[in-house]
Amino acid sequence: DTGVSQDPRHKITKRGQNVTFRCDPISEHNRLYWYRQTLGQGPEFLTYFQNEAQLEKSRLLSDRFSAERPKGSFSTLEIQRTEQGDSAMYLCASSPRGAPGAQYFGPGTRLLVL
Amino acid sequence: TQLLEQSPQFLSIQEGENLTVYCNSSSVFSSLQWYRQEPGEGPVLLVTVVTGGEVKKLKRLTFQFGDARKDSSLHITAAQPGDTGLYLCAGAGGGSNYKLTFGKGTLLTVNP
16 A cells, blocks of 8 residues: 655755646545645645545645646646745645545655755 | 644653653644654654544554543653654644644654
8 A cells, every 4th residue: 555655855946946746645535635844843734635626725825836636636736936935845645535634644845945 | 723732842751761742722623633753754644533532542652632622642651762753743623624733743852
């Protein structure tokens, strides 16, 4: 049973560039979540999908951020015109039907914006 | 806004000692999760508790959910160096979202 995978694991970019991250959830998990974690803090909720529908977005998700989950499988998170404040660990999690609070996290993508 | 406060923030103990980590909130959660996180990695789910007053044991770890489903504790018996890590509690809201609200974590160091 493979867990949640994320790609890339690390990304260094220059301010103003666009970046895209991918998340592959545990198969058959219908819910997929994106969180962001900065140093010394717990993860913070960004957005959530149930199957292919994006049902909620946090106010942390500015209009430079967009997320998709085509066909209810993998998901992508894109950040346009990156800023230094976007530097963080971006975490993806998925949860099964019947236990939506039990979210299983991937290894994360560490973003550094120079 | 739901907030979770964890205490202590840092804990350094010797191998073999017992410890308890607390997670408190003024909000009611539909479920409470505990995770352990290693540096540079994602959080690993340890347990989910759902029912008020519920107690779950996982080897040397004992998890308790408060009767009012607002607080939780994690007790580790005879800590080992392999228990070192950041322990995070996370409450799930109700409705149809179940997004997690995390505490800041307890950084545990177990010295050999």
